[in-house]
Amino acid sequence: MGFRQAWKVLLICLISCYIIQTYYCNASDTIQQSWKLLVGETLTSASQVFEFGFFTPANSDKRYLGIWFKNIPPIKVVWIANRESPLKVSDSAASLSISENGNLVLLDGTQTVIWSSNVSISSNKTVAVVLLDSGNLVLKDNVSGQTFWESLDYPCDTFLPGMKIGFNSKTGEKWLLSSWQKENDPSPGNFSIGISEQLSPQFFVWNKFTPYYRTGEWNGLKFIGLPCIDSAAYIIQFVFQQDFQEGTTYFTFLPNTSFLNFVELQSTGSVQVVQWTNGAPAWEIYATMVHAPCDIYNTCGPSAVCSKHNFPICSCLRGFVPQSGDEWSKGNWTGGCVRRTELLCQQKGNTLSPGVGLQDRFLKLSGLKLPDLAAIFRLDSASECEKLCLNNCSCTAYAYVAGIRCMVWSGDLLDMQDYSYSGEDLFLRLAYSELVFPGKRKFKRTLIICSAVFSCLFSGFALFCLLKHKIHQTGQKRKGARSFSLGHSCCISKDYTVESLWVGHLKKEDPIELPLIEFEVIATSTNNFKEENKLGEGGFGPVFKGKLKDGPEIAVKRLSNRTGQGIEEFKNEIVLISKLQHRNLVRLLGCCIEGEEFLIIYEYMPNRSLDKSLFDASQKELLDWPKRFNIIQGVARGLLYLHRDSCLNIIHRDLKVSNILLDEDMNPKISDFGLARTFQKQQQLVHTHRVAGTYGYMSPEYALRGVFSEKSDVFSFGVLILEIISGKKNSSFHYVEENLNLLNYAWKLWSEQRGLDFMDGTLINSFSPEEITRCLHVGLLCVQEHPRDRPTMADIILMLNSEMKCSSPKQPTFKFETYLDLDGSAKDNERCSVNEFSASLSQGR
Known part of the structure; x- marks a missing residue:
């Protein structure tokens, strides 16, 4: 028994030890x-x-x-x-x-x-x-x-495998590294690491809130500003994740089975990649980033390049000179460089420099860390990217990078670095004179001066002869009608001389840069304005299709309202649009004023106006989503040109689907400038006592107080976007269950995260969920009640073509129905009184 008891005690002890050991x-x-x-x-x-x-x-x-x-x-x-x-x-x-x-x-x-x-x-x-x-x-x-x-989910100063660095655009949450204050003080220091909120993100090191270092954009394989690190390293280590439904965008760091590693942000702002291989006695520094001075953000200032292999390290781009020669010579480069010669498009309205008249060109600069703040566009080729840049006066450079595509810069070029062994190609926009070979510049400058002097002398002599000729002809200009050929297609009437056209209609300071075409020629081209040639009718009058003899097809707008208002709109259109040139604006070919006839001749748009396709059940299927998205982008580009890039700076005031014409390729062109007004760039608001526009598209401040600005067009553009997405008219849509108009119905679905339910059902086989959602978001921002809450057209183009974070729109509160009796149908040129302003209203066509 004693042996048995001892055995039991021993067994219990062994079991207890096992349980305790397993437990711990x-x-x-x-x-x-x-x-x-x-x-x-x-x-x-x-x-x-x-x-x-x-x-x-x-x-x-x-x-x-x-x-x-x-x-x-x-x-x-x-x-x-x-x-x-x-x-x-x-x-x-x-x-x-x-x-x-x-x-x-x-x-x-x-x-x-x-x-x-x-x-x-x-x-x-x-x-x-x-x-x-x-x-x-x-x-x-x-x-x-x-x-x-x-x-x-709560990083400190160390980026571990599996950790996220990025942001959540829906919740506003950000995952950042933050440095220690000092080596023995873990409290948050001055430096932090995160990623930028753009289409192709990049890592940034910030010193408090100021950029301190950046890696360049991610192209799907590597960061283009880190040419020293091979792409294969990213394939093994880095993963970029983007979830549009969750709103998350982040980089993560994959573990490696061969060694331990991490990225550390030091208290000095330096970044180290550290690793430990099995059997190694200690940690090893694999790579160190952020080397002063060239890696420090924008060391050399705007339009200058930093090269650690040169002395001095900073140099201006070709065609640029130091902003301050004194500071530059002292080694203070923060002021950067400025253009030596203005771009041609920037000289509009100014006196051109002698010999400067040839179009701006691009200079290829290789081996660069590309500048910061690029706008990214999904274009398919470098030539398209070049054309986009050349057509926008604010564009200063472009690059076409594999994996990112078209990168465009406006304004200053910041934070560039020269890499002798790698880097990307940047195409810098320069005035033509800056691209002349240096050896020929002195000769060319002398030639330009001599040409200018000769031109002045010749112009003076020619002006003298012209004035003498005008005096001689003063009493002769009514003796008969003469005509001469305009190309091979039409004739210009001399029965109404330029001087007589101004009388009662135009002012001398409003020159028209258009050919004046004989009424007989136009009547013949339209078969005497027969009904079968009629394309449509608006507040101005009917529009007819015509065909010039041995010339192009044309559209002729014939003024039927010969009141003072009608003639004013006629004058406004020919004066304004004759000075504008943009691929998304309709082209004006000429005009005619003979007796009681006032006509405007345009290029013919074979697909007619957008409303004909968008609101016609039998036609709308031809407008798949890629075409509709292209129309939205094209109209946005045209409006940006009117507001900021044209020589006149114009507010359209009557943007609507029926004023968007479509060419043979369904490219949009803005038309009908009868209500357009010019404004000064420094003007924020303009007041009028005659409110004129179209019901359903007018902004609240314009409809009720007669106040208009660029943001009035932005409101109209927002309505246009919502109509294009939904295929429904704002003026006739009514959601009976909750008494909502189209704008409020769009906001209701967006706020309930059911934005795709707003989409036109015919788009089901062609739509892009991301693009539809983005366009709906932008459209709602455009129709905000207060102008200050609406984006500019420049912001809108950026939002449409990138994944930048946008503010949340507020619920639209303005309803035109509150101020307009809708019991009767609104008709063209219908008058109503709104806050003592006379409003010309026409229902959206």
Whole structure:
């Protein structure tokens, strides 16, 4: 019996030891709800890679709770819970535990909460904290496995595999690295790392809120501003993730089975890639980024390039000179460089420099870190990108990069660096004279001066002869009608001389730059304005199709309203549009004023106006989503030209679907400038006592107070976008269930995250969810009640062509129905009184 009893005792002891050993082994990486982690105790991940517990930095009087690599010297702390709320080093009674509500809490010796995970947990009975081999501390449900909180979502100064650096555009959440204040002070320092919110993001290091360093854009394989790092390294390590439904955009860092590695942001702003290979005695620095001075953001200022191989390190781009020669010679380059010769398009309205009349060209600069602040467009070729830039006067350079496509810059070119062995090609826009070979410049300059002097003398002599001839002809100009050929197609009437045209209709200071075509020629081309040639009719009058003899097809607008208002609109159109040239504006070919006849001749648009296709059930299927998106973008480009890039700066005031014409390729052209008005660039608002426009498209401030601006056109453009997406007229749509017009119905669906329900059903086989959602968002921003809440056309083009973060639109509150009796149908040129302003209203056609 004694032997049996001894055997039982021994067996019980062995079983107890096994249970205790198993218990502690399993618990070494876990804190259960009833346990506490005290000062001097640690958790260790299952494979002994990471350790979690309390620590005190060297030469510090503060205590922190954090995670560090285990058994690899020197100790590297990768995450800290209480970096902004340190404990006193003398507080040895501090502890970490799981609270009654299931959250992880750090308590000091007085049981005051110093830090908490602070998340909402539905059930806290089976919650535990586990330290994983990835260095991630996870608060989760032990039964279901649901994760409530994890440390990798709250980076400190170290970028670990599996961690995210990026943002959530829907929640506003950002995942950033932030440096330590000093080597022994983990509190947040001045430097942080994040990614830019653009179509092709790039990593930025910020010094407080100022850019300090950037990597260049991500092209799908590498960051184009880091040519020294091979693309293969990114394929193994970096992954770019973008989820439009969740709103998340971020980079993550994949683990490597051969070695441990991490990226560290140091307190100086420098960035190090650090690794440890199995068997190595310590950490090794694999790469260091941010080398002063050329890596520091915009060291050389605007339009200058930094090269660490040159002395001095900064040099102006070709065609540019230092803004301040004195500062430049002292080594202060922050002012950068300015153009030596203005671009041709910038000289409109100014006196052109002698010899400057040839179109701007592009100079190819190779091996560069491309400038910051690029606008990115989804164009298919470098030639399209070049054309886009050349057609926009504000464009200063472009690049076409594989994986990113068309990159365009406006204004100053910032943060460029010369790489002698790699880099990208930048095409810099310069005045033609800047591209002349240096050896020929002196000769060309002399030739230009001589030509200018000769031209002045010749012009003076010619002017003298012209004045003498005019005096001689004063009494002769009514003696008969003469005509001469305009190309091979038409004749210009001399029965109405230019001088007689101004009388009662135009002013001398409003010159028309158009041919004056004989009425007989126009009547013949339209078969005497027969009904079968009639294309449509508007407030101005009917429009007819014609064909000039041996010439092109034309559209002829014939004035039927010969009141003062009708003639004023006629004058306005021929004076304004004759000075405009843009691929998204209809081209004016000529005009005619003979007796009671006032006619305007346009290029013919074979697909007629947008409303004919958009609102016709039998035609709208021809407008698939790519065509509609192209129309939206084209109209936006045309409006930007009117507002900012043309020589006149024009507000259209009557933008609507029936005023968008479509050419043979369904490209849009804005037409009907009868109500357009010019404004000065410094003007913010213009007042009028005659409100004229189209019901359903007029902005609130214009309809009610007679105040108009660029933002009035933006409102109309927003309505246009919503009509193009939905295929429905704003003026006739009514959502009966909740008494909503088209604008409010669009906002309702967008706010309920059902934006795709707003889409025209015929687009089901061609639509892009991202583009539809983006256009709907932009359209709602455009129809905001207050002008200050609406974007500019420049912003709109950027939003349409990139994934930039946009503000959330407010619910549209303005309803024109409140101020207009809708019991009767609105008709063309119908009058109504709105706040004592006379409003000319025409229903959208």
